[in-house]
Amino acid sequence: MTKNRKSFIVDMSTVGGTMNLARLISTVHNQKNSYMNGYLKALGLSHGQAITLKIIHEENCIKQDDLNKRLQIDKSAVTRILKTLEEKGLIVKTRCEDDKRNQHIVLTDEGKKLYPSIKQIVLQTANEMLEGIDENQQKQLEKLLLKMKKNLEGKDE
Numbered sequence: 001m002t003k004n005r006k007s008f009i010v011d012m013s014t015v016g017g018t019m020n021l022a023r024l025i026s027t028v029h030n031q032k033n034s035y036m037n038g039y040l041k042a043l044g045l046s047h048g049q050a051i052t053l054k055i056i057h058e059e060n061c062i063k064q065d066d067l068n069k070r071l072q073i074d075k076s077a078v079t080r081i082l083k084t085l086e087e088k089g090l091i092v093k094t095r096c097e098d099d100k101r102n103q104h105i106v107l108t109d110e111g112k113k114l115y116p117s118i119k120q121i122v123l124q125t126a127n128e129m130l131e132g133i134d135e136n137q138q139k140q141l142e143k144l145l146l147k148m149k150k151n152l153e154g155k156d157e
Contacts, residue, residue, distance in 0.1 A: 025145075032129055039121045043114060044088070048073070050118045052081050053090060053107065057115045061106045064093070090114065 033047045040050050048071075055070050056062055062070075068078050082105065085091045090111035093103040107115070130138060 028129075032125060035128065036121055036125050039124070040118075043117055045114070045118070048077070048081050049085055050121070052078070052085065053111055053114060054118050054122065056091060056105055056107050057112065057118075061104050064103045064105060067105060085111070 036047050036050070040047060043050070045053070052067070052071065055067060059066075064078070064082070067082075068075050071078055082091065082093065086093060088110075089108055091105050091107055093105050095103055133141070
């Protein structure tokens with residue numbers, strides 16, 4: 001427990017609704033990944049690999065530590081993803097001059113060729129997922145999810 005945590009009383013009548021909301025958020029996340037994986041399979045990529053390539057493309061060149069922060073997943077999982085992408089010839093890693101323990105990651109020409117397809121799959125997935133939800137609702141949902149994220153930041157340390 002963190003010292004700064006506020007003490008609160010939980011109304012047990014609302015716990016079921018809260019747990020269902022958390023479960024629903026998780027379910028939507030998993031369904032989105034599954035949906036994307038269906039399309040990414042044709043490219044020989046998993047969801048994690050595609051998102052990693054997308055981030056590397058957007059940054060042009062990124063340190064592995066920065067990639068870990070952007071992906072917000074376990075460092076060992078990032079290492080496995082990068083190893084697979086390197087074996088597929090989609091990225092190259094070079095040692096950083098300023099920190100020999102860290103590496104820069106860049107896309108190869110083959111990795112760059114995949115980016116338009118990855119971007120299209122990401123956009124298509126977002127459009128499918130948000131179908132029937134107007135712009136105001138999307139903004140409100142984003143605002144609420146960011147608030148929930150902020151509420152939990154730093155509490156797992």
